[in-house]
Amino acid sequence: MHRFRALALAFGAALLLLLGLPSAADAHGFTTVVYVDASSPGADHVVVKFGLEYDLLLVSVADTQKDDPFYREGQPAWDDGDIAGMTAALEDHKQSVLGYVTQHFGIAYGGSDCAPTLAPDASVDINEEQGVPYAHIAIDFACEPNADADVLKDGHTFHSDLFASSEGYVKGAKTIVTYQLDDQDGTAALDENKTSFTTKQTWGQRFWEFYRLGAEHLLKGLDHLLFLTALIIGSRKLREIVLAATTFTLAHSTTLILAAFGVVHVTADVVEPLIALSIAATAAWYLWRVVRKREHATDLDVTSRSHFALDRAGWVRLTVVFGFGLIHGMGFAGALGIDHSWSWPLLWSLLIFNVGIETVQLGLIVLIFPVLMLLRHRAPTAALWITTAVALGVSVIGLIWFGQRVFGFELIGEGG
Incomplete structure (x- = not known):
């Protein structure tokens, strides 16, 4: 017995x-993926293309940038599935979007933060994987390294806490970065447990990032x-x-x-x-x-x-x-x-x-x-x-x- x-x-x-x-x-259910594609078309600057879930961007920008007009203009268009209307709202409020994104995403190079400038093009489409509207913007980061920095050794350091759990809208947001920088082609995964990486990360670090992501995905x-x-x-x-x-x-x-x-x-x-x-x-x-x-x-x-x-x-x-x-x-x-x-x-x-x-x-x-x-x-x-x-x-x-x-x-x- x-x-x-x-x-x-x-x-x-x-x-x-x-x-x-x-x-x-x-x-x-209520989670999200941010897509980031980073490349360097010229010396000392990096062009980063973002894909961000549109409805989350609406509420996050409205909360952190106090831009309720973006929400009031964009939400009805999102409710109706009006891609043209969502794009128009994004165009009208690009500076507020830039403020939110750069508050939660940044690049450092040679011991100095890179200065962001919003590129003119912005668009909205339906993300095939997620099945929801995504906003697409591009930011040009101008990078001026410190004179005594060893940029060949350190590379570029990325930081992201976009759509963090503390905002109260989603849990477990991930930022997937694909990059062609510093003579490196690679991918990296960022989330609330790991918010930064360097393009000069080791083989073991790259392994652990995606291993942890897979293990946590099954466990959670x-x-x-x-x-x-x-x-x-x-x-x-x-x-x-x-x-x-x-x-x-x-x-x-x-x-x-x-x-x-x-x-x-x-x-x-x-x-x-x-x-x-x-x-x-x-x-x-x-x-x-x-x-x-x-x-x-x-x-x-x-x-x-x-x-x-x-x-x-x-x-x-x-x-x-x-x-x-x-x-x-x-x-x-x-x-x-x-x-x-x-x-x-x-x-x-x-x-x-x-x-x-x-x-x-x-x-x-x-x-x-x-x-x-x-x-x-x-x-x-x-x-x-x-x-x-x-x-x-x-x-x-x-x-x-x-x-x-x-x-x-x-x-x-x-x-x-």
């Missing part, structure tokens, strides 16, 4: 850890964690969770790279509801087995002694997992937010981002699945009740999120 209680408590604690790492507000993405939970509790043997995790990895890695390179384009309005539906369907798959098989729901009906043998239901499940993995990969690509053409630095960043995701995913499986298997062995009835209850809860949450993302009603908070 004491052993059963210990096992049940251990499994419950593991599930609470998996589901409790993020809050509901950390599921996909409640929808991906719920999907992983459904995979774990629905797996009957070690071989099944290993094959399911491998299949999911191959699938989401494929679309992560294809989507980020622009080979496939699916907007967030389509991807996010499908992710929610995948959560509900994967959990419901296990519930259906429980209804049909009862206490034999975790039996694996195979005659082969191969370590990777599965029955027909197992192979069908892998096919479904692969399809859902393709969908989640597009969600990962949208979170990373890189929409530039092919480059080796971009490929490197994607691979490291993916390694971060996989490390956390495998770590959680190693933590939880052995406890589940031990509980099923020592107390099969209790294990069946616990996993059924968890699967039911995950399925209901997935369906509610699907409704929220398709129809816009609000039952479970998804954003801050």
Whole structure:
């Protein structure tokens, strides 16, 4: 009896850890990606092109620059999807936009801050990855290094805290920087945990930036964690969770790279509801087995002694997992937010981002699945009740999120 209680408590604690790492507000929803493309067309100055989510720019500029006319002019145009109206508002209030951006973004070179000047062109379009209007501006930073600075060693230092959580509109905003400076072509990821980088950063620093970004994205993405939970509790043997995790990895890695390179384009309005539906369907798959098989729901009906043998239901499940993995990969690509053409630095960043995701995913499986298997062995009835209850809860949450993302009603908070 004491052993059963210990096992049940251990499994419950593991599930609470998996589901409790993020809050509901950390599921996909109210976050944003800022795109930055920096290059140096001439000596001692850097041209930076920005892509910023339009509605966030409206409220941030209105709050920090006290420019309510920009909000009053731009918000109705945003509500109506009027690109021309949004562009006109951006043009009329470019100086206020410049004030906000340069208050939260800067470049230093040779121990001196670079002086910003707003370029004349400004535009608004629909971002294909995010599915929402983005404002595009360019700023020319004039850089005059100190006379005693070693610019060849130090390079340019970038700082960004655009759309910070302290503003109260979004959580976990990321700034993805692509740069061609100081004889370097590279990418960098900035967020509230890392607000600056240098173009002379080391290999290890570049690795850690995108590794951390991938790991944090999985840990803070409640929808991906719920999907992983459904995979774990629905797996009957070690071989099944290993094959399911491998299949999911191959699938989401494929679309992560294809989507980020622009080979496939699916907007967030389509991807996010499908992710929610995948959560509900994967959990419901296990519930259906429980209804049909009862206490034999975790039996694996195979005659082969191969370590990777599965029955027909197992192979069908892998096919479904692969399809859902393709969908989640597009969600990962949208979170990373890189929409530039092919480059080796971009490929490197994607691979490291993916390694971060996989490390956390495998770590959680190693933590939880052995406890589940031990509980099923020592107390099969209790294990069946616990996993059924968890699967039911995950399925209901997935369906509610699907409704929220398709129809816009609000039952479970998804954003801050």
